[in-house]
Amino acid sequence: MNRFFQLGFLIIGMASGLSAQSEAPSVPILSGAVAFQGTTTGGASSFTPIIVPVFVAPLGDHWLIESRAEVQGFIARDNGTTGPYSGHFFAAFDYLQLDYIANPHLTITVGRFLTPFNIYNERFPLWVANLVDTPIVYTIGTRTSASSNGGMVRGVAIAQPKWNLTYTAYASTSVTTENLQSGRAAGGRVGLFLPQAGMEVGASYQRFLQNGNSNIAGTYFAWQPPQIPLDVRAEYAHSPGGQGYWLEGAYHLARTRDEETWLSRLQVVGRIQQYFKGNPTPVDALPLTNVNQFDFGLNYYLPHNVRVNGSYGREFSSAGNANIWNFEIVYRFLFPAWPGGHQ
Amino acid sequence: MKTLLLTLLLILLLGYSLKVFAAPQTANQAQKTSKTAANNNAASDPGEQKFKQNCGRCHNPPDSLSPREVKAVVQHMRVRAMLSAEDEQLIRKYLAP
Numbered sequence: 001m002n003r004f005f006q007l008g009f010l011i012i013g014m015a016s017g018l019s020a021q022s023e024a025p026s027v028p029i030l031s032g033a034v035a036f037q038g039t040t041t042g043g044a045s046s047f048t049p050i051i052v053p054v055f056v057a058p059l060g061d062h063w064l065i066e067s068r069a070e071v072q073g074f075i076a077r078d079n080g081t082t083g084p085y086s087g088h089f090f091a092a093f094d095y096l097q098l099d100y101i102a103n104p105h106l107t108i109t110v111g112r113f114l115t116p117f118n119i120y121n122e123r124f125p126l127w128v129a130n131l132v133d134t135p136i137v138y139t140i141g142t143r144t145s146a147s148s149n150g151g152m153v154r155g156v157a158i159a160q161p162k163w164n165l166t167y168t169a170y171a172s173t174s175v176t177t178e179n180l181q182s183g184r185a186a187g188g189r190v191g192l193f194l195p196q197a198g199m200e201v202g203a204s205y206q207r208f209l210q211n212g213n214s215n216i217a218g219t220y221f222a223w224q225p226p227q228i229p230l231d232v233r234a235e236y237a238h239s240p241g242g243q244g245y246w247l248e249g250a251y252h253l254a255r256t257r258d259e260e261t262w263l264s265r266l267q268v269v270g271r272i273q274q275y276f277k278g279n280p281t282p283v284d285a286l287p288l289t290n291v292n293q294f295d296f297g298l299n300y301y302l303p304h305n306v307r308v309n310g311s312y313g314r315e316f317s318s319a320g321n322a323n324i325w326n327f328e329i330v331y332r333f334l335f336p337a338w339p340g341g342h343q
Numbered sequence: 344m345k346t347l348l349l350t351l352l353l354i355l356l357l358g359y360s361l362k363v364f365a366a367p368q369t370a371n372q373a374q375k376t377s378k379t380a381a382n383n384n385a386a387s388d389p390g391e392q393k394f395k396q397n398c399g400r401c402h403n404p405p406d407s408l409s410p411r412e413v414k415a416v417v418q419h420m421r422v423r424a425m426l427s428a429e430d431e432q433l434i435r436k437y438l439a440p
Contacts, residue, residue, distance in 0.1 A: 026414035056419040064418055101421070104428035122423065128401045159427035166425045191425075195396040224400050231400075257395070305406060334405060334412070342409050 027341035028057035032068070033127040035330035042322035046076035047087075052094075052126065055337065064099040068125075092179040094147055104159070109152040112180065116152070116168040116189050117141030117204045118218045118235045130231070130267070131297050131311055132326040135246040136275040139285040140237035141206050141216045145181040148172030164193040166202075174210055184209040187216075198224040204237075211283055214240045229257045229264070241284035244275035244291075250299075269297040269311070292316040295324070305332035390437025393430045410439035 032054040039046050050072040057065040075087035097111035114122045120135060121142050138146075152170035167190050174184035186209065191202030199222070206216040218237040224230065229252035236245040248271040254264030272294045280286040297311030306329070313324035336342060394404065398420065408416060413435055421431045 025411055026418075027411045029412055029415045029419075031416075056415050058415050058418050064422060066419060066422070099422050101418075107422055109422070123401060154422075154425060156425055156427045159429065164425075164427060168425075195393075198396065198400065222400070226395070257399070301403070334408075334416070336409070336412055341411050343411055 026058050027336045027338040028055065029334060029341070030055055030337040031332075031334040033125070033330050033332050035126055035328055037132055038327040039132065040323075040325040042320070042324075044076065044080040046074060048075070049073045050126065057337075062101045064101065065097070066099065067096040068094040070094055092145070104155075105157060106153060106155045109154065110150075112147055112149050112182070113152055113170070115142045115146055115148045115172070115182075115185075115187075115206075116154070116170060117187065117206055117216070118189070118220045118237060119202070119222065119233075120235060121146050126328075127305075127307070127330050127332045130248060130250045130269045130299060130309075131271055131295055132309070132328050133295065133311075133313065133324065135235065135271075136273055136287065136291055136293065137235065137237040137242075137244040137246065140239045140241070140243070141187070141204060141218055143185075143208065143283060143285070144183040147180075147182055148185065149175045149180065149182040162194065162196060164195065166191040166193060191220075196226070198226050208239075211281060227256060229254050229259075239284070240278050241280035242275060242278040242286045244273060246271055246273035265301040267299040267301070269295070269299060269309075271295045287317065287319075289318045293324075297326070306330070307332075388437065390433040390435075393433045394437055397424060397426055397430060398434065404438075408438055413439040 030053060032052045033050075035048075035050045035052075037048040037050065039048070050070065052068060052070050054068045055066070059065065069091065070093075071089065071091045073087050073089045075085055077083045077085055093112055095111070095113045097109050097113045100108045102108055116122055118141060120138055126132075148170060150170060150172040152168065154168040155166070156164050157167050158165040167188065169186075169188035171186040172182050172184065175182045185206055187204065187206030189202060189204040191200055193200040201221050202219065204216075204218040204220070208214045208216060216237070216239040218235060220235045221233070223232040231250040232248070234245065234247040237243065248269065250267050250269040252264050253266045253268065254261065273292070275287060275291040275293075277286070277288065277290050280288060293313055293315045295311050295313035297309055299307055299309040301307050308329050309327070311324075311326045313326075315322045315324060398404075401424075405416075417426075417431055417435045417438065420426060420434075421428075426434070
C-alpha cells in the first residue's frame, strides 16, 4: 500500500514538473459530482447518495492520467414496500486510464476505460444526464460493468470546418475482480459530427467474446440546433438478448441558447423508449418481457453548478405496469488538486 | 445505523461543499459574466464558437477556471469528447485568454 502511495505522489510530482516545463503550466484537477437521488417504482422507494470524483493529471502535452470512481449507497425497505429501511454501499472504478495523445488524429489509451458503445455510457455522467434513470437498452453493448480493461485507440480521423469524422476501437479482457469487472470483448464506433448544424450520427459494433460469442450493434443520433435551446438524443441497440431504442428531447424555456433568466434555467425533458425481448441471459441485465416506457421531467439549474430535477415515468410491460417517480439534487464540483492551482 | 451515519455524512458533505464553494465563486461568477458579455459582443470569437459547438452540447461553461486548470480540463475533454487538435487550442485560448 505504501508503494502505491509513493507511486501516486511520484506521478503527481512528474505531472507538476513536466507541466512546469511547457508553455502553459497546468495542475492536476479534482472534479466530479455529489448527488442524492430518490426513486419510487411501483410503490417501492429507494434512496441513493452518490459521490463521483474525477481525477485528471496531465503529464506534459502528450500524456494524461484520468480516473473516475463511484461511491454510492442504496437504501430501501427490506421487503420492497414494507419492513425497515436498510442500506448497502458500493464503490467501483469507472475508469483509471493512461492516455497518450500521439498526434492530432490518434490517442492511445491503456487501463480501465468506459466502454465506447453508442454515446450514453461515455457522455452522460449523472451531472449531464437529463433523467435519473438510464435507458432500458443501456446494458446492450456495455456488459459486464459498462467499463472495459484493455486498450483503446480513438481520435478525429478527419477534421474539416463543416464536419468531423471520429473513431474509436478497443479490446477488453475479462476481469472478475470485485469493483473492476469487465467483459471480454472488442469493438468500435464511428461518428460523423456536423458542428455548424449541431448534429451527430454514428454507429457502434461489438463482438462479445464470452458467454457464447455474440454480435452487438447500435446507432445513435444527437442534435442541438445552434439557435434554439433544444437537445435531441436517440439511440438504437441490438443484441441477441433484446433490442430497443430511446428518443429524448429537452428544452430550456428560452428563446435562444444565450438567454439567461430565471425561466431559462428551467428545462423540460421527455423520453420515450421501446424494448423488444430476445433471448436474454442473466449477464445481459435486460428485462424478460417487452417494455414500453415514457418519462417526463423538469430540471432546474441553480447557480454554482447545482441542479434539481424531478421526473415521472410510466412503464408498460406484460409483467405489470408501474409508475416511476424520481428526484435528484446534484452538485458539480471542480478544483485544483495541487497547490497554486487557482493562479 | 452505520448506513444512516454514512448517509448523513454524505448529505453534510454536500451541504458543506455548497457553502465552501459558493462563496469564492460569487466573485468568479462576476468575472465570468463579464467575460461572457464581452464574448457575446464579439460573436466571431472562434474559441467561443468552438466551445458552444462542442462542449455546450452537454454542459454550460464552468463558473471559473484558472489558466492552470484550463489545460487539464481541455486535455481531458479532448480525449473524452474527441475534440480536434485545432478545436482544443481554440477552446483553451477562449477559457484562458
